[in-house]
């Protein structure tokens with residue numbers, strides 16, 4: 479995730495200058511591999527019919543259904559052949575400029591640690607299950623792979639323009655929590671959803687959240703929550719359209735305009751929105 483706190487200002491002991499570390503695949507214990515398998519089995523039975531075709535296909539072509547935590551070397555070989563991406567290990571969160579430099583160069587940074595059995599449903603920092611199971615299948619899709627690399631370059635530019643707050647929201651509402659309208663219905667592709675047992679159903683089936691067609695400026699004005707299920711999801715018509723829209727739009731004037739406008743609190747619905755489902759917000763209200 480691009481927007482985080484608690485980041486060191488230089489690589490920790492043992493990390494390279496670009497913050498990468500060895501995954502140390504051989505050091506995973508049997509219990510850690512079993513945690514992956516447990517998480518995998520729970521999601522695997524939920525995702526057919528819920529995850530986007532691109533994500534399901536990525537899981538298959540990358541052979542991520544094999545037991546145990548994937549070895550990044552074998553995974554990167556497959557990914558490289560498909561879309562030119564690699565998966566590299568980092569010790570945790572990295573600074574924004576480092577994150578964007580890797581991304582612009584088609585290196586996806588992934589945590590190498592896995593959550594403990596007590597943390598199956600919730601953890602604060604992205605672990606190898608979130609990063610690899612959640613994100614990496616989408617990198618096997620040529621269009622989404624191009625989108626994420628372009629996003630990395632956009633991130634470098636946004637840093638220089640003091641506009642990271644706005645661009646990070648686009649990441650949040652696409653890469654992490656995005657929905658896509660497929661011919662058979664809405665599907666999830668955001669890594670934060672596909673890697674979550676409860677949100678993979680909530681995002682599609684619960685009447686609480688708003689589901690709104692994605693508009694660039696609108697999304698970049700919209701705040702998000704990091705502590706619970708989203709109260710609004712944004713829907714893309716296709717990844718081709720997402721790529722076209724983001725690559726063809728010069729974000730600099732958009733950022734200037736956004737700086738003159740108030741941010742939108744979550745669960746705001748505008749007259750100009752194309753709303754697919756107006757949410758009841760019952761879930762968020764019940765939580766107070």
Ligand code: PHE
Pocket residue numbers: 625628629631632633635636724725726727728729730
């Ligand atoms: N076109 C954007 C810009 O001008 C860069 C970008 C591309 C951002 C793709 C996000 C995704 O800054």
Ligand code: FE
Pocket residue numbers: 479604608609613654669670
């Ligand atoms: Fe993520």
